[in-house]
Amino acid sequence: MLDDFMVRAALAGVGVALAAAPMGCFVVWRRMAYFGEATAHAAVLGVALALSFSLPILPAVIVAALAMSSAVTALRGRGYAMDTLLGVMAHSALAVGLVAVAMLSNVRLDLMAFLFGDILAVNRMDLATIWLGGLGVAGLILWRWSALILSTLNPDLARASGIDPRREEVWLTLALALMVAVAIKVVGVLLIAAMLVIPAAAARPLVRTPEAMAVTAAIIGALSALGGLYGAYWFDTPAGPSIVCGASLAFVVTTVVGSVVRR
Amino acid sequence: MTTPLIMTENLNVRLGGRTVLHDVSVRITPGEIVTIVGPNGSGKSTFLRTLIGAQPPTSGRVTRADGLRIGYVPQKLAIDASLPMTVHRFLGLPRRISGTKAREVLETAGAPGLKDQQMSQLSGGQFQRVLLARALLETPDLLLLDEATQGLDQPGSAAFYQQIEEVRQTLGCAVVMVSHDLHVVMAASDRVLCMNGHVCCEGTPEVVAEAPEYRALFGSGTKGALALYRHQHTHDHDHSHDHPTEHGHTH
Numbered sequence: 104m105l106d107d108f109m110v111r112a113a114l115a116g117v118g119v120a121l122a123a124a125p126m127g128c129f130v131v132w133r134r135m136a137y138f139g140e141a142t143a144h145a146a147v148l149g150v151a152l153a154l155s156f157s158l159p160i161l162p163a164v165i166v167a168a169l170a171m172s173s174a175v176t177a178l179r180g181r182g183y184a185m186d187t188l189l190g191v192m193a194h195s196a197l198a199v200g201l202v203a204v205a206m207l208s209n210v211r212l213d214l215m216a217f218l219f220g221d222i223l224a225v226n227r228m229d230l231a232t233i234w235l236g237g238l239g240v241a242g243l244i245l246w247r248w249s250a251l252i253l254s255t256l257n258p259d260l261a262r263a264s265g266i267d268p269r270r271e272e273v274w275l276t277l278a279l280a281l282m283v284a285v286a287i288k289v290v291g292v293l294l295i296a297a298m299l300v301i302p303a304a305a306a307r308p309l310v311r312t313p314e315a316m317a318v319t320a321a322i323i324g325a326l327s328a329l330g331g332l333y334g335a336y337w338f339d340t341p342a343g344p345s346i347v348c349g350a351s352l353a354f355v356v357t358t359v360v361g362s363v364v365r366r
Numbered sequence: 367m368t369t370p371l372i373m374t375e376n377l378n379v380r381l382g383g384r385t386v387l388h389d390v391s392v393r394i395t396p397g398e399i400v401t402i403v404g405p406n407g408s409g410k411s412t413f414l415r416t417l418i419g420a421q422p423p424t425s426g427r428v429t430r431a432d433g434l435r436i437g438y439v440p441q442k443l444a445i446d447a448s449l450p451m452t453v454h455r456f457l458g459l460p461r462r463i464s465g466t467k468a469r470e471v472l473e474t475a476g477a478p479g480l481k482d483q484q485m486s487q488l489s490g491g492q493f494q495r496v497l498l499a500r501a502l503l504e505t506p507d508l509l510l511l512d513e514a515t516q517g518l519d520q521p522g523s524a525a526f527y528q529q530i531e532e533v534r535q536t537l538g539c540a541v542v543m544v545s546h547d548l549h550v551v552m553a554a555s556d557r558v559l560c561m562n563g564h565v566c567c568e569g570t571p572e573v574v575a576e577a578p579e580y581r582a583l584f585g586s587g588t589k590g591a592l593a594l595y596r597h598q599h600t601h602d603h604d605h606s607h608d609h610p611t612e613h614g615h616t617h
Contacts, residue, residue: 132449249460256445256459262420263438263510264460310450311484
């Protein structure tokens with residue numbers, strides 16, 4: 104069964120969607136969309152560094168993503184508005200990464216595969232990485248679930264319940280870095296943030312509790328992955344962007360349905 | 367002297383190079399209602415955050431009684447519309463609670479029937495009562511309220527403080543609250559701490575209202591309102607109001 108590249112692609116897409124759903128809810132609740140973007144862009148720099156020093160790519164990507172998210176966290180509240188800071192960091196990381204990749208004249212790298220993903224070329228090893236990494240991300244988030252929600256609502260309320268909101272933030276940052284590493288192959292660095300934000304945002308109008316939002320986001324994400332792949336197959340379009348298009352369509356539908364039902 | 371629930375000794379807190387609290391020594395004994403008043407930036411909220419352990423002191427000590435259970439109602443809590451949250455789920459953070467328990471605690475906090483509402487659709491007064499309910503879940507020995515009536519109109523905050531008084535009678539917990547609604551709150555307190563980086567005066571509401579330090583901070587205008595409120599409070603509310611109305615205390 105795993106010999107069919109479409110089956111492997113479908114499993115990879117669904118794996119990423121399931122891992123991204125609970126993480127994506129926190130990205131939406133904490134207004135971290137650009138934070139996710141900056142972390143993902145740092146991955147390009149990680150790839151460049153890994154290639155130039157002949158290191159394995161996956162750990163290098165995780166380290167670069169972690170370095171980026173720690174840098175943003177450390178610089179927060181030092182005189183720049185958050186969106187300015189993230190705008191500088193995200194695009195600098197992307198630009199420096201692209202320049203660094205171009206300077207590696209001895210390495211041939213399919214840059215498009217890193218930017219937009221290459222889900223149709225997923226092999227068994229990639230599949231194992233995606234599912235193990237994805238389980239890691241989802242497990243981390245579900246393990247800290249209530250503490251993270253309370254920290255998101257109000258840090259002082261969390262402290263009064265014996266939860267350290269800064270420690271919870273570290274777990275979230277770690278999960279985000281892992282998520283980036285896992286999702287690169289499927290949607291590429293430019294669209295990772297989309298896989299986090301769009302299914303969660305699409306789930307919002309349909310639900311009344313945080314748990315329902317995570318489950319619904321997972322379903323929408325998985326359907327988008329399958330639908331996007333199907334579309335890519337029939338219309339011969341790039342798979343990663345097609346998956347994101349599927350999620351965007353779901354967002355439009357639930358938003359319209361939500362506003363009609365509320366009225 | 368009774369053992370205090372919580373006690374600070376020579377507490378100092380510096381934040382960003384500025385001394386926010388200096389030499390604050392306060393004892394809170396079981397069952398009393400203590401109100402902290404003071405101008406903006408006088409360290410009231412920082413003091414409460416030190417009591418719950420959210421703000422480590424720069425020097426000095428905070429001593430809590432063994433097994434002290436603290437209920438905390440924060441200053442403001444904006445729940446982002448992107449976060450779906452029923453009242454029941456909110457009360458069950460971080461530990462889930464049964465529906466029966468949720469109904470019970472909402473009843474105690476004066477917010478019955480809200481269990482399945484969305485947090486984002488509550489009115490200001492309902493929201494504060496849900497926060498109060500959450501603080502009451504673990505049957506606290508000490509209830510801390512940080513400007514809990516911000517954004518409520520005067521009848522709303524008066525009703526809220528009445529609820530606090532009822533809760534104190536039901537649970538027998540001590541209450542420490544920070545407030546700007548001077549006349550309402552002071553009248554309902556056993557003890558008032560007037561704070562401005564340090565405790566500048568303390569005592570019964572009457573004593574503090576007369577203290578020169580308090581008047582230097584707030585002027586003498588609020589004293590009249592305090593007296594007026596006290597006066598009304600001792601009467602039934604259905605009697606005719608023949609008081610002067612220039613203080614604008616309406617029901």
